[in-house]
Amino acid sequence: MAKQKKAPKPKALPPKGFRDYFGADVSERTEMLRQISEVYHLYGFEQLESSAVETVEALGKFLPDVDRPNEGVFAWQEDEDWLALRYDLTAPLARVYAQHRNDLPSPYRRFAMGPVWRNEKSGPGRFRQFYQCDADTVGSASIAADAEICAMLSDTLERVGIARDDYIIRVNNRKVLNGVMEVAGVLDPADPEKFAAERGIVLRAIDKLDRFGLQGVRQLLGAGRKDDSGDFTDGAGLDDTQTEIVMGFMQALGATPAETLSNLRALVQGSAIGESGVDELQEISDLVTAQGYGTDRILLDPSVVRGLGYYTGPVYEAELTFEIKDEKGRTRQFGSVAGGGRYDDLVKRFTGQEVPATGISIGVDRLLAALRMKGRVERSVLGPVVITVMDRDRMSDYQAMATELRTAGIRAEVYLGNSKNFGNQLKYADNRNSPIAIIEGGEEKAAGIVQIKDLILGAELAKDATLEEWKARPSQIEAPRGDLMAQVKQMLAAQGLSE
Known part of the structure; x- marks a missing residue:
C-alpha cells in the first residue's frame, strides 16, 4: 500500500493584489x-x-x-x-x-x-x-x-x-x-x-x-x-x-x-x-x-x-x-x-x-x-503604557493598575507574554512604541512604591547623552503607589502627549 502523502502546508501569503493593514x-x-x-x-x-x-x-x-x-x-x-x-x-x-x-x-x-x-x-x-x-x-x-x-x-x-x-x-x-x-x-x-x-x-x-x-x-x-x-x-x-x-x-x-x-x-x-x-x-x-x-x-x-x-x-x-x-x-x-x-x-x-x-x-x-x-502624517503611532509583570501570582495587582489608567483615559496594558525576563518585557514595550513602563516587584510592593520608566526619554538619552545629562534628567523615577496616576500624567505631559 502506497504511503499517503501529507497535504502541503498553506502558504502564509495574502492573495495577489491584496495586503494587510497594521x-x-x-x-x-x-x-x-x-x-x-x-x-x-x-x-x-x-x-x-x-x-x-x-x-x-x-x-x-x-x-x-x-x-x-x-x-x-x-x-x-x-x-x-x-x-x-x-x-x-x-x-x-x-x-x-x-x-x-x-x-x-x-x-x-x-x-x-x-x-x-x-x-x-x-x-x-x-x-x-x-x-x-x-x-x-x-x-x-x-x-x-x-x-x-x-x-x-x-x-x-x-x-x-x-x-x-x-x-x-x-x-x-x-x-x-x-x-x-x-x-x-x-x-x-x-x-x-x-x-x-x-x-x-x-x-x-x-x-x-x-x-x-x-x-x-x-x-x-x-x-x-x-x-x-x-x-x-x-x-x-x-x-x-x-x-x-x-x-x-x-x-x-x-x-x-x-x-x-x-x-x-x-x-x-x-x-x-x-x-x-x-x-x-x-x-x-x-x-x-x-x-x-x-x-x-x-x-x-x-x-x-x-x-x-x-x-x-x-x-x-x-x-x-x-x-x-x-x-x-x-x-x-x-x-x-x-x-x-x-x-x-x-x-x-x-x-x-x-x-x-x-x-x-x-x-x-x-x-x-x-x-x-509630504510629512503631514506622523508614522510613529504611540503604544500603550506597559505594566511589567514581576510576580505572576500578583496579576490582580497589575490589572488593577491598568484599570486605573484606563479609567483616566490613558491607554494601558499588562504584559501577558511568556517571558519572565525583565529585559524582554522592556524590549516588548519598545516594540509597542510605549511611552512608559510601570515596574512593581515584591520589594516595591512591600514598600508601597512603584518604578515609572520614561521610555521615550530613555531612548533619547541612550543616543549620545553624557553622564551629567543622565543624572540631570533621570528616565526612571520612584513614586508612592498612590501617586501612580499623577506621576504618569506628569510624565506624559513632559513628553508632550497629554491632552
Missing part, C-alpha cells in the same frame, strides 16, 4: 477619514453604510477593465442570483436611493467610507482591495451641486494637509466630449449604441494622456499602440480627420477659463449636447470663482474624462502636482487622488425615471500615501 496604517487612515468627515458634515452631508455585497444586476456593467473575468468584479453565483463585491460606493448608492427614495429627503446628500474590490491586474501600489471615501448629492439637477462638490473637495484636501499649491481640481464635461465625438462622426444621437465600442476606446485613450502623451493617445485613436514590452493595444480605428478633431479637444485648454470655453465652443459648434456641456462648464466656472476658488485650485481642463462609463455631465479629478520618485527612480508628479462627476442615468436603471446625481470619490490609500510623502 496598527499604524489603520490609525492614520482613521484620523484622515475623521478629518474628511468633518468637512462633509460642514457641507450638510450625512453618512451612509451600505452592503459590501450587491447583486450583479444592481451593480451594472460600468467598469473600464472589461478584459478581466466578470468584467472587473469579484462575482459568484448563489442559487439563481449572481452576487458581487462592490467595485465602488456609487453604484450601491443608486440602489439604496431607488429602494428608499420615498423615505429620504430630496435632494439626498450622503457620504460613505469603506473598502471596495476590483478584479483588475495588480501592480506596484495598485491593489485589488482599497478604501474609498465618497460624497454625493442625489435628486438635484442644479449645476450648483457640481460646483459645490468641487469646492468641498478643495476644502477637504486642504483640511487633511495638502497645501494649496500642491493640488489642482480639473473639471470637464462629458457632454462636451460627446459633442466632439458627434462632430467627429463617432456618435449618433438617434442611435446611442452605434459606435459604442469605438467611443469606449476613445474615452480610455484620452484618460491615459498623462501616461502615454499626445502621440500615444493619437495611436490609440487610430490603428492602435505597441508598448515598450511589445504588447499591442487595438485602437478606435478613427481616420485622420476624426483623430484631429478629438486631439483638438484635448488641446483646448487656454490661458484663462474664457479662452478654454471659447475653444470648446468652436469645437462642438452644431452639436446641441456639446453646446449644453460648454454652458454647464461656464456655470461651474462662474460659481466657484464667485466663492473665491481661483484657477490655482479649480481649473477647466478638457483632458479629464474619467474612466467609468456612467458619467453624463460634468466630471472632475483632483491631481496632486508635487514631484515624487517612482520605483525606477524617475521624477514624476504624484497624480490623481480623487475623481467624480454627474451620473443622471444611474438611478434610472431601477426606477425608469431619470434621477439627477453628482458626486466625488477619494482614493483613501493614495491620499494617505501623499500625506506621508
